[in-house]
Amino acid sequence: MSSPHPLNQAVIAQALNDLRNGQLRRCKAMGFGEEELEALKHPALVSVLVNATVSWCSVSVNREVLKRLLSQVHDVEQEIATVDRMLRLGASTEMVSHFYGLTHQEIALRRDILGLPKRKGRHPVLDEAQGIALWKHWKAGVGERNLALDDDLPMLGLSMDLAESLTLPMSVVWASIRNWIDEGLV
Numbered sequence: 001m002s003s004p005h006p007l008n009q010a011v012i013a014q015a016l017n018d019l020r021n022g023q024l025r026r027c028k029a030m031g032f033g034e035e036e037l038e039a040l041k042h043p044a045l046v047s048v049l050v051n052a053t054v055s056w057c058s059v060s061v062n063r064e065v066l067k068r069l070l071s072q073v074h075d076v077e078q079e080i081a082t083v084d085r086m087l088r089l090g091a092s093t094e095m096v097s098h099f100y101g102l103t104h105q106e107i108a109l110r111r112d113i114l115g116l117p118k119r120k121g122r123h124p125v126l127d128e129a130q131g132i133a134l135w136k137h138w139k140a141g142v143g144e145r146n147l148a149l150d151d152d153l154p155m156l157g158l159s160m161d162l163a164e165s166l167t168l169p170m171s172v173v174w175a176s177i178r179n180w181i182d183e184g185l186v
Contacts, residue, residue, distance in 0.1 A: 004052060005054060007055050007058075007059065008050060011030065011057045086170060089164055091174070093107045134168065138158070141161065142186075156174075159177060
């Protein structure tokens, strides 16, 4: 004897759950009409549908929605990697919060997970040589990447790269760049 078709069972379980919760529109969106919904009120008819060995329903995949959902996984992974990189490079809690909306507690937890030491106070300001080096590298990076000065996300990427290559705290690099832009020194 053949076993009941699992798709039938899943659809009936979902429909009964939706009906119990007053979600009549969801049942209709699945393809149920008034007559079929009336049949779901009778346990004997539900049993016939659930135990049918042939599939009386089909599945269709919305490929565009599926692609968007799958790309969100990549976006979340990329966001986590960026936040981790920012923290390792010395970004301030305020920066991470501004760009990624994390709370101070979430940022502190990320720092703990990454094994970063607890910071107290601000990073020291740049000395003259560091400031000149940062300025030269930043100007070159803006030109090479053709960045708009008011586009924060690409500027954030450049700031991370500069902090890494010049071994400077990212919060200091970002503050310097923002200061130069705000003062119109570009």
